[in-house]
Amino acid sequence: MIEKIKGLMKKYEEMIAYLIVGVLTTLVSWGAMYLASWLLFGNPLHPTSFENAVMSAVNWVAGVTFAYFTNRRFVFKSHEPMQKEIPKFVLSRVSTLVLDFAVRQLFGLMGINTYITTLVSAVLVFIGNYVFSKLLVFKKSGK
Numbered sequence: 001m002i003e004k005i006k007g008l009m010k011k012y013e014e015m016i017a018y019l020i021v022g023v024l025t026t027l028v029s030w031g032a033m034y035l036a037s038w039l040l041f042g043n044p045l046h047p048t049s050f051e052n053a054v055m056s057a058v059n060w061v062a063g064v065t066f067a068y069f070t071n072r073r074f075v076f077k078s079h080e081p082m083q084k085e086i087p088k089f090v091l092s093r094v095s096t097l098v099l100d101f102a103v104r105q106l107f108g109l110m111g112i113n114t115y116i117t118t119l120v121s122a123v124l125v126f127i128g129n130y131v132f133s134k135l136l137v138f139k140k141s142g143k
Contacts, residue, residue, distance in 0.1 A: 059100070
């Protein structure tokens, strides 16, 4: 049984690492976002569109910075030059930033509170980020 578990862990090592790093990235970005919300706006339950935009930007910058280095090292174990990867990583994350903005604005217009909005957006962004990272940014070279 232990050998079977070890085999499964080895087989799914990248996905398990991505889930762990993703959860940590989410916590870092949410922490930064809620800290900014509290410091800048008094932590409103129903933020304005402007407040949502600022919180999304803070969330994104903190998350992308943390995610690049942890994904590079622990998930995809990349040895490619950073100057080759970083632009692709940032551009892929810009696309999921647009998704985050869209979800926040749509849910804000629908009167859905910021906690539900944040959860739904995080799940969609999490999936998109994995696909982009795996297929575009950290793809294995033919070495």
